[in-house]
Amino acid sequence: MFFSIIIPLYNRPDEINELLHTLTLQAYRNFEVLIIEDGSVRDAKEIVESYRDRLNVRYYFKPNEGQGFSRNYGFARAKGDYFIVFDSDCLIPPGYLQNVYSFLTSSYVDAFGGPDGAHASFTPVQKAISYSMTSPFTTGGIRGNKKHLGPYHPRSFNMGLSRQVWEKTGGFILTRLGEDIELSIRIQSLGFKTALIPGALVYHKRRTSFLQFYKQIHFFGRARINIYRFFPSQLKPVHAFPAAFTLFLFVTIVANIFGSFMGILGDAVLVLFILLIFFHSWMVNKSAKVAFLSIFAAFIQLVAYGLGFIQDFVKRVIFKHA
Structure with a gap:
């Protein structure tokens, strides 16, 4: 199975450097990486190019449209059998792709999502934010919980979908404001099967301050x-x-x-x-x-x-x- 990893990027060169480094450590090697620079002022072209000897990576620069349409841009140029989307502020454990491959070959689903957690290197504020977003005492517990309510809706910070799903749905019809949930619901309405893959965990930095966190979560509401x-x-x-x-x-x-x-x-x-x-x-x-x-x-x-x-x-x- 050949994976296409698609990462939209906007003014975050340092984050993409850290994410790409974690992808060089993957145990499963049959994948490509597409970086979609969404009209950034601070582009990451040089950083991405520096990984060409370690990753099968391609870099694209396009006018700013938002993350949803930037992912579509990547889907249209991907060569994989299965597409995986990450946010640029994620770190990917070495066994991630192997865990996804093992799950899909034993219990295939058309689209999946995975949980997120806090890496040991995160600041105390980042760890507290990660706890809040995954705690059973806040709404965050439903995001990566095997006992979630109703059908599982993959979230785009850590999301996979088959080429067939992309061709049938056309990808995202919203570029922001709940674009991933809208796509997940549409995927299920077309009869495709979705699931949470517990082993497909990523370390999600989210925001580095409470003020940034407030703005992000207000947007989610x-x-x-x-x-x-x-x-x-x-x-x-x-x-x-x-x-x-x-x-x-x-x-x-x-x-x-x-x-x-x-x-x-x-x-x-x-x-x-x-x-x-x-x-x-x-x-x-x-x-x-x-x-x-x-x-x-x-x-x-x-x-x-x-x-x-x-x-x-x-x-x-x-x-x-x-």
Whole structure:
């Protein structure tokens, strides 16, 4: 099986250098790499070219269109039987492709996704963010959990699809705002089979500061409503949990200001939530510092997603604005 690895890139030369280095260490060697530079000001051409003696790699520069259409650009030029998409801020363990190959040859699926985790080299903030995005006490636990609710929707930071899927779907019809979930739903609607491959784990850096994390997750909350425009039935109660948490937090703060009993009750719930996050993160990360930072990461994730969800729900669903 020949894999085509497609990586859209925008102003992140340092990240692609680290990612390409991890690809040189893959145990399974039958693959090519396509770097799609999406109109970057800080391009990575020289860095990519420096890997030509170690990887079967091709570099393309195109006008800026966003990650979804940049992946399509790569699909159209790929030679593989199976396409794999990574975000540029991922590090790929040496056994990744071997694990994918073994899974597909024993239990073939038309498209797959894999989980993400924190690498030992990540900063405490990055580890806290990674914990929040994968914790059972936040919405992140559904992203790479074998016991996810409903059909599994591969996410584009770590996603694979067959050439047949690409030819049938035409790839991404959105370039941002939930483009990967839209494609995953469309793949399933056409009768293709999807699955989570637990061994297809990547180390996902995500963002290096809480402010960047807030902006990214706020965007995710808006994206969920954008998906609702195409597939209303795919908006589930679980997707509204961050919005409900955000409203609960607001009501608790107001109740405390006015000395209401609801404030005391809300405080008790929040303290319990904080303790759960702290001790679970400490157990997972073996670090009290990361556990402490995980509290902030969890609140930022839930509030940012909740506010983005509420913002576009009011705008697009209630007031019907495009």
